[in-house]
Amino acid sequence: xxxxxxxxxxxxxxxxxxxxRVLNGESNVREDTRTHVMATIEKLNYxxxxxxxxLAGQRSYEIVLAYxxxxxxxxxxxxxGVLAASRSSHYNLVLSPITSPRDIDEIFVxxxxxxxxxTPPLTDxxxxxxxxxxxxxxxxxxxxxxxxxxxxxxxxxxxxARDLVLALARLGHRRIGHIRGAKGHGAREWRLSGYKQALxxxxxxxxxxxxxxxxxxxxxxxxxxxxxxxxxxxPTAIFAANDDTAAGVLRAASELGLRVPCDLSVCGxxxxxxxxxxxxxxxxxxxxxxxxxxxxxxxxxxxxxNPKAGTMQPIGYELVQRESVGPAP
Amino acid sequence: xxxxxxxxxxxxxxxxxxxxRVLNGESNVREDTRTHVMATIEKLNYxxxxxxxxLAGQRSYEIVLAYxxxxxxxxxxxxxGVLAASRSSHYNLVLSPITSPRDIDEIFVxxxxxxxxxTPPLTDxxxxxxxxxxxxxxxxxxxxxxxxxxxxxxxxxxxxARDLVLALARLGHRRIGHIRGAKGHGAREWRLSGYKQALxxxxxxxxxxxxxxxxxxxxxxxxxxxxxxxxxxxPTAIFAANDDTAAGVLRAASELGLRVPCDLSVCGxxxxxxxxxxxxxxxxxxxxxxxxxxxxxxxxxxxxxNPKAGTMQPIGYELVQRESVGPAP
DNA sequence: CTGAAAGCGCTTACAG
DNA sequence: CTGAAAGCGCTTACAG
Numbered sequence: 001x002x003x004x005x006x007x008x009x010x011x012x013x014x015x016x017x018x019x020x021r022v023l024n025g026e027s028n029v030r031e032d033t034r035t036h037v038m039a040t041i042e043k044l045n046y047x048x049x050x051x052x053x054x055l056a057g058q059r060s061y062e063i064v065l066a067y068x069x070x071x072x073x074x075x076x077x078x079x080x081g082v083l084a085a086s087r088s089s090h091y092n093l094v095l096s097p098i099t100s101p102r103d104i105d106e107i108f109v110x111x112x113x114x115x116x117x118x119t120p121p122l123t124d125x126x127x128x129x130x131x132x133x134x135x136x137x138x139x140x141x142x143x144x145x146x147x148x149x150x151x152x153x154x155x156x157x158x159x160x161a162r163d164l165v166l167a168l169a170r171l172g173h174r175r176i177g178h179i180r181g182a183k184g185h186g187a188r189e190w191r192l193s194g195y196k197q198a199l200x201x202x203x204x205x206x207x208x209x210x211x212x213x214x215x216x217x218x219x220x221x222x223x224x225x226x227x228x229x230x231x232x233x234x235p236t237a238i239f240a241a242n243d244d245t246a247a248g249v250l251r252a253a254s255e256l257g258l259r260v261p262c263d264l265s266v267c268g269x270x271x272x273x274x275x276x277x278x279x280x281x282x283x284x285x286x287x288x289x290x291x292x293x294x295x296x297x298x299x300x301x302x303x304x305x306n307p308k309a310g311t312m313q314p315i316g317y318e319l320v321q322r323e324s325v326g327p328a329p
Numbered sequence: 330x331x332x333x334x335x336x337x338x339x340x341x342x343x344x345x346x347x348x349x350r351v352l353n354g355e356s357n358v359r360e361d362t363r364t365h366v367m368a369t370i371e372k373l374n375y376x377x378x379x380x381x382x383x384l385a386g387q388r389s390y391e392i393v394l395a396y397x398x399x400x401x402x403x404x405x406x407x408x409x410g411v412l413a414a415s416r417s418s419h420y421n422l423v424l425s426p427i428t429s430p431r432d433i434d435e436i437f438v439x440x441x442x443x444x445x446x447x448t449p450p451l452t453d454x455x456x457x458x459x460x461x462x463x464x465x466x467x468x469x470x471x472x473x474x475x476x477x478x479x480x481x482x483x484x485x486x487x488x489x490a491r492d493l494v495l496a497l498a499r500l501g502h503r504r505i506g507h508i509r510g511a512k513g514h515g516a517r518e519w520r521l522s523g524y525k526q527a528l529x530x531x532x533x534x535x536x537x538x539x540x541x542x543x544x545x546x547x548x549x550x551x552x553x554x555x556x557x558x559x560x561x562x563x564p565t566a567i568f569a570a571n572d573d574t575a576a577g578v579l580r581a582a583s584e585l586g587l588r589v590p591c592d593l594s595v596c597g598x599x600x601x602x603x604x605x606x607x608x609x610x611x612x613x614x615x616x617x618x619x620x621x622x623x624x625x626x627x628x629x630x631x632x633x634x635n636p637k638a639g640t641m642q643p644i645g646y647e648l649v650q651r652e653s654v655g656p657a658p
Numbered sequence: 659c660t661g662a663a664a665g666c667g668c669t670t671a672c673a674g
Numbered sequence: 675c676t677g678a679a680a681g682c683g684c685t686t687a688c689a690g
Contacts, residue, residue: 004666005668006668015676016668016677016678017670017677018675018677020668028676029675030676047438048667049666049667049668051380051381051383051666052666052667052669053667054668055384055669055681056667056668056669056670056682059669060380071602072401072405072406075405076401076404076408077401079405079424093424097412244602244606247606250608254608273547273573273603274602274603274606277573277576277580278576278607278608279583279607334684343660343661345684345685347661350659353685358660359659362659377684378683381682381685384665384682385666386666387666387686388685
């Protein structure tokens with residue numbers, strides 16, 4: 001039989017309440033009492049029953065991870081990070097795929113979360129955020145568009161995009177195209193912004209014709225790539241908003257008989273598996289997604305414990321140089 | 330305030346026990362009593378408190394999804410399927426990454442599952458399976474090596490591999506190479522077996538030199554591809570055990586200046602994103618992973634309810650013809 | 659077919 | 675710093 005708190009109390013010669021105090025790290029326990037109770041817990045291999053704890057404490061210890069669009073790769077990394085952080089703090093993770101932002105209340109059908117982790121683009125959905133605020137539910141965000149008044153984690157997308165494009169400029173590229181990310185994602189704006197900054201830094205003019213729309217998809221790259229490469233003065237390099245898009249550009253280039261990186265340089269963003277497996281392998285930016293998710297969840301937990309705690313944490317990124325970028329032809 | 334079972338009982342003019350019976354679909358409730366109680370539940374928008382239910386019932390309603398190796402893509406699809414099935418039956422999903430099969434007891438640190446869903450290669454790990462059996466814990470498997478005495482879901486890997494290789498033979502290929510999957514995965518054996526069957530069906534000899542080892546990785550494809558293509562009589566087609574491996578073969582072919590599919594045909598297995606985004610896009614097999622996970626979980630739930638219920642369900646696969654396969658040169 | 663009582667294993671609110 | 679009592683919201687075992 002499993003040991004109960006009552007058994008521990010009896011074995012340690014204290015009350016259940018004292019054991020409960022030790023368990024929950026509450027103050028007002030004499031140090032040697034605490035030590036003794038801890039030892040007894042260890043000896044009996046006692047683990048508190050989560051259901052009893054929840055019922056009596058009127059708390060769920062649940063953290064919801066809400067998501068909709070992101071790629072499976074991205075999501076699984078996020079799951080890993082959120083799981084690590086929540087477990088280390090004795091919270092339970094409840095997954096909540098959101099079919100439609102209007103159905104944000106779906107979350108509460110399967111959980112009574114103490115806090116929510118939001119992945120983009122849910123982070124910037126006014127309906128979702130309003131619903132959470134109305135319920136006064138703490139939430140943390142991964143790479144939200146608006147970082148002020150939010151807690152969570154992010155990488156400096158602008159700087160990363162700038163670094164990438166600046167590297168292109170240093171290789172002699174003077175006409176650099178950009179295929180944008182999907183609307184509603186902060187990354188769409190940041191990456192364009194980094195692109196523009198790099199042009200300025202390199203003393204290159206900004207030509208709106210070199211910037212085409214996209215949706216973070218392979219198809220965006222094919223379409224955007226065809227459009228850019230069909231220009232009278234086509235770009236010699238293309239910065240795609242993510243790796244899937246860059247893979248699409250590679251396809252468009254191949255259709256036109258262009259060789260990468262000899263005739264055209266291409267870079268992506270994210271360092272997904274396709275980036276290293278495609279030919280040529282993509283120069284891109286690696287985001288430590290699992291770490292971001294872990295840190296964001298930790299911020300959430302701090303805020304759950306203290307409404308004034310929790311911050312927006314910057315996380316480092318890494319430029320990954322591979323084969324898809326070369327000197328301007 | 331939330332309604333409690335007591336409130337529903339009072340409003341409906343019955344005892345708590347009767348409401349409980351209706352809630353749990355037990356028999357021995359008069360039909361009109363049931364209808365009336367249901368209406369009252371609806372009216373009060375009553376939802377039973379999960380913690381109280383677990384505590385009183387001494388049940389966890391938890392299903393653990395245990396995983397180690399699989400790719401993030403595969404896993405996220407599995408998660409989606411398991412989540413769908415467990416929620417539809419009022420079970421909760423607990424994720425359990427297994428660092429080492431020896432630490433299978435990790436599962437029980439964070440959950441007291443009523444059942445476990447196992448993903449390959451955990452499905453065939455003797456330590457894991459023994460631990461589950463010893464605890465008399467029902468478990469369902471996704472594509473286990475040994476389907477007998479197991480419940481869950483699978484696709485006919487042998488037939489799928491045979492179809493793929495047979496298509497190659499029909500295009501005139503007479504020397505077809507195979508790069509195998511990782512040890513410990515049932516798929517490693519099945520795909521080889523399907524490969525051999527196809528050769529037999531096509532009246533082609535089986536040449537062991539054309540079969541090289543692999544681990545389901547991109548690197549396996551690069552290495553295996555180089556080895557096969559360096560043969561005195563190299564194959565004109567290569568069946569890689571999965572898409573990542575096939576992507577590696579594409580890379581090896583490119584290094585040697587071989588063009589796919591003109592000089593070499595390549596096919597993979599799984600239809601991961603890389604399969605459609607790589608150049609040339611891969612001919613492969615699509616497994617409905619989410620559906621398999623859903624069905625397997627449903628089998629598990631049946632078994633939880635009845636130790637004799639639950640079966641091993643076959644799921645259909647689909648051949649995806651793309652650009653990486655062509656007539657023999 | 660229905661119900662009154664006891665109990666699941668914790669925490670809370672209070673007292674000392 | 676510590677404890678005795680009540681209660682969280684359900685289900686179980688039993689009785690009728």
